[in-house]
Amino acid sequence: MTAPSSPAHPSPGPLPEGAVASGSLARETASAGDILRKGLIYVPGVLLLLAVGYLGKVVAEYVPHTAYVIWAIAIGMVIRNTIPIPKVFLPGIGSYELWLKTGIVLMGAKFAFQNILAVGGTGLAMVVLEIALSIVVAAYLARKFGLSDKLGSLIGVGVGICGVSAVIGATGAIKARQEDASYAIATILIFGAVMVFLYPFIGRIVGMSDIHFGYWAGLAVDNTAECLATGFAYSEGAGRVATVVKLCRNALMGLVILFMALTYARRGMTAEVTDKARFLWDRFPKFVLGFLALSLAATFGLLAQESVKAMADFSKWLFLLTFAGVGLSTEFSRMKAGLKPFAVGFVVEALVSVMTIGMIYLVIT
Amino acid sequence: MTLFGRRVTLDWWSVILAAVVVLFIVVGWVRVPW
Numbered sequence: 001m002t003a004p005s006s007p008a009h010p011s012p013g014p015l016p017e018g019a020v021a022s023g024s025l026a027r028e029t030a031s032a033g034d035i036l037r038k039g040l041i042y043v044p045g046v047l048l049l050l051a052v053g054y055l056g057k058v059v060a061e062y063v064p065h066t067a068y069v070i071w072a073i074a075i076g077m078v079i080r081n082t083i084p085i086p087k088v089f090l091p092g093i094g095s096y097e098l099w100l101k102t103g104i105v106l107m108g109a110k111f112a113f114q115n116i117l118a119v120g121g122t123g124l125a126m127v128v129l130e131i132a133l134s135i136v137v138a139a140y141l142a143r144k145f146g147l148s149d150k151l152g153s154l155i156g157v158g159v160g161i162c163g164v165s166a167v168i169g170a171t172g173a174i175k176a177r178q179e180d181a182s183y184a185i186a187t188i189l190i191f192g193a194v195m196v197f198l199y200p201f202i203g204r205i206v207g208m209s210d211i212h213f214g215y216w217a218g219l220a221v222d223n224t225a226e227c228l229a230t231g232f233a234y235s236e237g238a239g240r241v242a243t244v245v246k247l248c249r250n251a252l253m254g255l256v257i258l259f260m261a262l263t264y265a266r267r268g269m270t271a272e273v274t275d276k277a278r279f280l281w282d283r284f285p286k287f288v289l290g291f292l293a294l295s296l297a298a299t300f301g302l303l304a305q306e307s308v309k310a311m312a313d314f315s316k317w318l319f320l321l322t323f324a325g326v327g328l329s330t331e332f333s334r335m336k337a338g339l340k341p342f343a344v345g346f347v348v349e350a351l352v353s354v355m356t357i358g359m360i361y362l363v364i365t
Numbered sequence: 366m367t368l369f370g371r372r373v374t375l376d377w378w379s380v381i382l383a384a385v386v387v388l389f390i391v392v393g394w395v396r397v398p399w
Binding site: 097098101102104105106109285286287289290294303304307310311312313314316317 | 374375376377378379380382383384386387390391395396397398399
């Protein structure tokens with residue numbers, strides 16, 4: 001083992017054994033300290049997520065017929081849009097996507113694998129139709145409204161697949177402008193914030209079953225966090241169905257973005273995709289693999305019943321952090337989508353909402 | 366963020382974190398009732 005040398009710190013020659021060992025230890029200590037320091041910056045924000053989420057849980061116990069999900073998001077939104085949030089909280093607030101994905105993986109233990117296949121199989125067919133509808137309608141309307149083709153594609157892919165991550169993924173793949181990406185993301189976030197409150201309300205008026213509502217939320221709500229929030233705001237069962245259907249949409253993200261990238265490349269608007277398998281793997285949501293692995297472990301009896309329950313309970317706490325994070329990250333003053341992208345998004349969202357309800361009642365009896 | 370010098374994406378972090386929680390639950394160190 002030799003001590004590393006660099007022009008800034010030239011090593012005159014081989015160092016004694018102890019010096020090398022202590023130097024290595026110092027590096028490891030610095031690295032561990034670095035990780036700890038990086039972790040610590042998330043603590044204030046995560047504690048705020050916990051406080052807001054728990055407050056939502058307490059309020060829901062006192063207000064009949066309401067879910068903690070709605071309160072956690074609403075309280076978070078009120079705080080974000082009325083009080084200036086000190087910077088120290090921002091990293092932790094932004095960490096909610098990690099809690100969301102970890103919660104989804106843990107929730108896998110609660111699913112029998114055959115149920116995932118059953119819900120996912122039916123869901124997948126509807127997901128393909130829903131994505132196709134979103135992309136085609138958004139492309140058509142974008143031309144009608146005089147928007148760029150790429151902005152139309154971004155809105156289509158954002159509504160059709162999984163909101164912000166899909167837009168970001170597609171932006172890089174089709175070399176869209178950052179301005180277009182911002183418009184598409186803002187449009188999706190506006191509708192996401194509205195749907196969380198509106199959909200459960202509509203579901204109750206229509207008298208939808210948990211399964212019907214779960215499919216609807218899973219198919220029509222854009223962002224994964226908002227999608228799960230909408231499902232769980234209706235009921236536990238609806239939330240679980242919405243999760244599986246949404247994961248089907250997320251899993252197709254790579255395929256749809258690849259299709260778009262190839263289409264734009266054929267038109268000479270982007271470079272060719274050379275390694276398609278790599279392209280797909282890079283865009284595949286890996287946490288879905290964790291979700292499926294835990295479901296398989298539980299289905300084959302590798303986990304005790306009390307462990308499965310503990311994992312499900314733990315995932316609920318992670319979702320509580322997530323939903324508080326969704327509220328605390330919703331800053332209305334920054335949602336400037338522009339009138340035309342907003343109009344295109346609105347029509348596509350409305351069409352998708354109506355078409356998916358029809359599809360669900362036709363397919364699931 | 367990196368782990369052992371390798372860049373780890375958020376997706377993989379969530380899987381790693383979940384694996385740690387599963388381990389703690391299976392061993393019996395973590396019980397958080399909802």
